[in-house]
Every structure is written in C-alpha cells, then in structure tokens.
Amino acid sequence: MNMKTRQTVCWLALAVCMTLPLVVAAQPQPALVRWPAVAGINYPAEPEVLLSTVQELFNGADVPEVSTRLTAVIASPAPYHLAGAVSAHAFKSLQPGQYERVIIIAPGHGPMFENCSIPAVDVFLTPLGPVGLDAAAIRYILYSPLFNAHQLRYDGGRSQERIHEYEFAIESLLPFLQERLQEFQLVPILVGDLRDPQGHVRESTIAAIAEGIKPIINERTLLVVSSNFTRYGADFGHVPFAENIIENVSRLDRQAFEQILARDLRGFRNYLSETRNPIDGRYCIQILLRLLPPTARARILAYETSSAITNDTNRSVSYAAFTFHDTAQQALSAQPEKVRPLVLRRPERVVTPPEEALPPEAVPRDQTPDAETATPESPQEAE
Numbered sequence: 130m131n132m133k134t135r136q137t138v139c140w141l142a143l144a145v146c147m148t149l150p151l152v153v154a155a156q157p158q159p160a161l162v163r164w165p166a167v168a169g170i171n172y173p174a175e176p177e178v179l180l181s182t183v184q185e186l187f188n189g190a191d192v193p194e195v196s197t198r199l200t201a202v203i204a205s206p207a208p209y210h211l212a213g214a215v216s217a218h219a220f221k222s223l224q225p226g227q228y229e230r231v232i233i234i235a236p237g238h239g240p241m242f243e244n245c246s247i248p249a250v251d252v253f254l255t256p257l258g259p260v261g262l263d264a265a266a267i268r269y270i271l272y273s274p275l276f277n278a279h280q281l282r283y284d285g286g287r288s289q290e291r292i293h294e295y296e297f298a299i300e301s302l303l304p305f306l307q308e309r310l311q312e313f314q315l316v317p318i319l320v321g322d323l324r325d326p327q328g329h330v331r332e333s334t335i336a337a338i339a340e341g342i343k344p345i346i347n348e349r350t351l352l353v354v355s356s357n358f359t360r361y362g363a364d365f366g367h368v369p370f371a372e373n374i375i376e377n378v379s380r381l382d383r384q385a386f387e388q389i390l391a392r393d394l395r396g397f398r399n400y401l402s403e404t405r406n407p408i409d410g411r412y413c414i415q416i417l418l419r420l421l422p423p424t425a426r427a428r429i430l431a432y433e434t435s436s437a438i439t440n441d442t443n444r445s446v447s448y449a450a451f452t453f454h455d456t457a458q459q460a461l462s463a464q465p466e467k468v469r470p471l472v473l474r475r476p477e478r479v480v481t482p483p484e485e486a487l488p489p490e491a492v493p494r495d496q497t498p499d500a501e502t503a504t505p506e507s508p509q510e511a512e
Contacts, residue, residue: 160251163281164478167297168256170487171208172304176256176473182209183308186217192430195222198458200425201352201417203389203410203451206235206301211435211448212357216305218430218450223309226464228351230263231306232316232342234413235298235355239486240291242279242321245338247271248293249278253300253315257307258472263314266345273341275334276318283480292319295482298355298409306353312468316345320412330412332398339419346420349461352453354417356410358382361436362444367407374442378434381406382447389451390427394418417453424457 168174173182186209202219205212237246247267253260270276279292299317306313320338323330346352359381361367361374370377381404388397394415401411408414429451436445 161249161281162478163248163250163253163293163300164283164480165255165300165476166295166480166482167208167300167487168476168479170482171206171297171301172213173209174256174475174479176475179256179304180308180471180473182213183217183304186213186305187221187308189214190217190221190431192218192221192452193428195428195452195454196460197426197454197456198348198460199223199351199452200455201354201421201453203354203356203414203417203449204302204305205357205448205450206298206355207357207435207446207448208301211438211446212433215431215433215448215450216302219452220305220309222452223306223351224463224465225309225311226466226468227349227461228310228313229349230266230316230345230347231310231313231351231353232266232318232345233299233302233353233355234318234320234342234410234416235296236409236411236413237292237296237319237321238298238409239296242277242292242319244275244277244321244323246277246279246292246319246321248317248319249280250293253303253317254476255300255303255307256473256475257304258474260303260307260313260315263316263345266314266316269345270316270318270341273337275338275341292321294480295486297482297487302353302355307471310468311465311471318342320410320416323412330415332394335394335412335415336419339416342416343420348458352417352420354410354413356408356413358385358406358408358447358449359434360407360409360446364444365407367405369405374445375434375436378436378445378447382432382434382449386429386432386449389414389418390429392418392421392425392427421453422455422457424455425453426456428452428454 173179204216204219281294323334359378361378388400431450434445434447436442
C-alpha cells in the first residue's frame with residue numbers, strides 16, 4: 130500500500146469514528162411517560178368504562194349553541210362522581226380536531242414550589258390513550274424564569290420533589306378533552322406559590338406569567354383552567370360561618386362568579402383578599418383573566434357543591450363550569466380528518482399516590498364511590 134492510499138484509508142477511518150457518536154445519538158429514545166395517578170380514584174380505570182362514563186356525562190350536559198370561538202374554559206378536577214356532571218358542560222361543545230393545542234393551567238396540590246412548573250415528560254397517559262406534549266411551545270415558555278421544568282422521580286428521591294407524579298388537577302380533565310378532541314398537543318402548567326417575600330401575590334407577577342404564555346396562543350389553542358371554588362371546612366382551614374352552611378357557601382361562590390363573569394381581575398383579587406376563600410385555582414383564574422381577549426364573553430353553565438351531594442355540611446367543595454367565547458371570531462370548524470381515533474388500553478402502570486396526595490373528595494381504589502373520604506388536602510395558603 131503506497132503512502133497516498135494509506136492516507137486515504139486513515140481519513141476514512143477517522144471520518145467513521147467521528148460519525149459514530151452521531152449514529153448512536155440518532156437512535157430513538159424511550160418516551161418519558163407521566164403515568165396515571167388517579168385512575169380508579171377520580172375516574173374509572175377500565176378504558177371502556179371510562180369512555181362510556183364520559184360520554185354519559187356529556188349526554189347529560191345541556192349547553193347552548195354558540196356561534197363564536199371558544200377561547201377558554203374553567204372546569205373542576207374533582208372526582209367524576211361528584212364534579213363530572215358539572216365539568217362535562219365546559220367541554221361538551223368541542224369537536225374532533227377543533228383545537229390542536231390545549232394549555233391546562235392548574236394549581237399544585239402536593240409539595241410546595243415557586244412559580245410555575247412543567248413536567249419534563251413526552252406524554253401523559255390515561256386509559257383513553259396517550260396525550261403528547263407540545264415540545265416546541267414548552268421550550269418557548271421555559272425561556273421565562275417564572276417557568277421551570279421538573280423531572281419525575283417515581284422511584285427514589287425525596288417526596289418533597291414529587292410535584293407532578295401524583296397531581297390530579299391536570300390528569301382528571303384529560304379524558305374529557307380526549308373524548309371530544311380525540312387528539313391534541315398538551316402544554317401542562319402547574320402553578321405554585323406566587324407570593325413575594327412579604328406574602329403578597331402582586332398583579333405584576335400574574336401579568337408576567339400571562340405574558341410568558343401569550344405567545345404560544347394561536348387560533349387553534351384552547352385555554353383550560355383547572356379549579357374548584359369555595360372550599361369550606363376544617364380540612365381547608367376555612368370555617369368563616371357555622372350556620373346555614375349551604376346558603377353561605379353559595380353566597381361566597383356567587384360573589385366570585387360575579388367577578389369572573391365581568392372578567393374583573395381587580396375585583397376578583399379584592400374578593401380573595403376580603404373573604405380569604407382558599408379557592409385552589411385562584412392564581413390560575415387570575416392568569417386566565419389576563420389572557421382573555423377584550424372581546425371575550427363569559428358564561429357559567431353548571432354549578433354544584435359536594436355538600437349538596439353528600440349531605441355532609443362539615444366540609445364542602447364547590448364546582449362550576451365556565452366558558453369564554455371571543456365574540457369577534459367565528460367558531461372553529463372541526464377537523465376530524467386530521468386526528469387519529471382514541472387508543473383504548475389499560476395503562477401498563479398506574480402509580481399509587483400516598484394518602485396525603487389524594488384529592489379531598491377522592492374514593493380509594495378499594496372502595497365504591499358512595500362516600501367521601503376525609504383525607505385532607507394540602508391547600509395553598511390564601512393571600
């Protein structure tokens with residue numbers, strides 16, 4: 130072999146060695162999955178049962194036909210046997226392929242964390258199939274210091290770091306969206322502690338979070354806020370009255386609803402300051418009010434309280450379904466040809482939340498859904 134040939138062989142060998150890491154890096158990696166935590170607790174774990182349950186809830190929901198574009202909804206993430214009939218109203222008008230991106234803004238109910246958190250996963254899994262995350266949109270909002278990505282640690286690690294593993298506020302709403310839209314990309318945002326060192330939540334902080342989200346909202350984006358309303362009882366540290374519980378809870382709810390229907394952010398903040406009502410999604414609702422277009426019209430479609438269902442007036446959680454339509458835009462058309470059908474399959478893994486991570490109205494997997502448990506929630510401290 131002459132010198133020129135040897136040089137050629139050496140260069141070829143070097144080129145092969147340099148490309149090997151690229152070949153290895155190009156190999157597909159397993160998807161990072163956020164496994165169901167409240168399947169069999171908040172909603173049925175069997176795919177066919179879950180699908181029929183959601184469809185029955187939609188069949189029972191009576192909603193008006195609106196010719197303008199649905200911009201946002203508020204719905205409760207509480208167990209379906211309590212709040213499902215109410216929450217179905219918020220999603221009933223959706224059609225397959227109508228929205229390509231869904232942003233869920235939800236309160237964290239587990240370990241405390243600051244600002245906003247997004248789970249570092251590729252997909253949420255429910256018994257109705259996978260819901261992929263919108264990686265490009267998430268990368269964009271993570272440029273803001275108010276948004277952080279958190280790794281999931283199902284095995285090992287400290288319980289204080291498990292922000293997303295057992296959280297129910299996003300997961301519980303996914304089957305409603307899956308049955309209606311069938312396929313969409315998800316941006317899941319958990320909202321944590323937004324208080325400054327003086328213990329106040331500044332309107333400028335709410336505005337900054339909204340500004341971080343606003344650029345990823347387009348015509349085919351639906352905003353979803355996950356929230357309950359009045360939470361009454363010792364479990365929530367909120368016992369402002371001892372008589373006429375149902376009437377007083379309804380009064381507190383009506384006062385909050387008036388501010389939301391008027392899209393009055395300042396009025397809603399004043400209401401929270403005056404009543405100290407520990408609405409779990411109070412920060413999320415404020416963020417939504419900053420994101421709504423000025424031509425949005427709010428409607429409340431359904432309302433119920435757990436105390437009216439269970440006859441337990443020692444504790445009560447309120448549920449409401451709101452829709453927000455942009456009166457300046459026509460309703461979006463369905464795009465059934467662009468979506469794939471649901472994949473009904475029992476998840477390979479369903480994690481078991483610790484008792485303290487369960488929603489307060491949850492039914493353990495080994496019990497029938499006839500009664501509430503008395504498991505306390507970890508409410509965010511009221512402003």
